[in-house]
Amino acid sequence: MDELRLINATPLEKEMLEYADYIGRETTNECESTAETCADMVSSAPTIDPESLPPHWRKSEETPPKKKDGDVLGSVFAVAYHRNIRNGIWLASNMPWHIVADCPEMYPLWMPLPKLPDLPTPERRCMLGND
Known part of the structure; x- marks a missing residue:
């Protein structure tokens, strides 16, 4: 086959x-x-x-992210529970793939970030001495 x-x-x-x-x-x-x-x-x-399929959430314990899943900076989109004194909230943010893989109890869900389209390089502008 x-x-x-x-x-x-x-x-x-x-x-x-x-x-x-x-x-x-x-x-x-x-x-x-x-x-x-x-x-x-x-x-x-x-x-x-x-690549045309929509991304889907993956369980970190079952399928932890690998280096190839990260974007150019090595980030994946992950979910973590943040709590304060009275209550908590689930928040999603970009995290390095290896942190999500090493801490599945802290980041139970993740998905790869979508690939950026090809964008033209912006023209160079004066950045007040930072160029």
């Missing part, structure tokens, strides 16, 4: 149901041909780019 690939199952399911209706009307016992046709439908289904 070749490598795993993501496909959009909705149009494939519709096509297979239409094909099943077609087979139901035909009086044929060509099971092998039917299986080959279904396999062709799966192989011709468009592949989904994983």
Whole structure:
């Protein structure tokens, strides 16, 4: 079996149901041909780019972040519980991936930050002596 690939199952399911209706009307016992046709439908289904899928929360204890999950600064988006004297609140912020991986009890959820689009370099401006 070749490598795993993501496909959009909705149009494939519709096509297979239409094909099943077609087979139901035909009086044929060509099971092998039917299986080959279904396999062709799966192989011709468009592949989904994983980068186009929305990010999802991951449990730090089950799947801790790795270096490759961080952005250019090594940050991931993480959730932590902050409490004061009376109550607490869940807050989400950017954290270095290794801190989230080392402290899953403090940062129970995380997700990779989305990749930035290609942006043009801004023109250089006078920065009051800081340039």
